[in-house]
Amino acid sequence: MADLYALVGEHLEKARTAAHGRSAELLLHDGPLRQSLIVLTAGTELGEHESPAAATLFVLRGRVGLTTTSGALELGEGEFAPVPHERHGLTALDDSAVVLTAVTRV
Numbered sequence: 001m002a003d004l005y006a007l008v009g010e011h012l013e014k015a016r017t018a019a020h021g022r023s024a025e026l027l028l029h030d031g032p033l034r035q036s037l038i039v040l041t042a043g044t045e046l047g048e049h050e051s052p053a054a055a056t057l058f059v060l061r062g063r064v065g066l067t068t069t070s071g072a073l074e075l076g077e078g079e080f081a082p083v084p085h086e087r088h089g090l091t092a093l094d095d096s097a098v099v100l101t102a103v104t105r106v
Contacts, residue, residue, distance in 0.1 A: 008097040011039035040092035055083035055102040062096030
């Protein structure tokens with residue numbers, strides 16, 4: 001069992017010293033299900049990429065912008081949203097930590 005908030009602190013320190021401003025850890029990989037902790041320093045972007053078969057994003061800390069070809073969504077601490085079924089990107093508006101839950105194609 002992992003303490004997510006302790007992991008956020010550890011990964012925030014790593015992200016702050018990383019040239020790319022991010023740090024991540026795979027929390028769970030069970031068949032097609034994956035859960036990852038992603039920590040980004042303010043202003044760091046995950047460029048546009050394809051969407052998995054199904055996914056959700058939960059913000060543990062900070063604020064992020066989720067952008068898609070059809071619009072943008074801002075999520076703050078404690079907020080949860082499905083990842084749209086289209087190309088998307090993620091930008092940290094503050095130092096941020098999210099849990100990405102994804103089901104990969106089977």
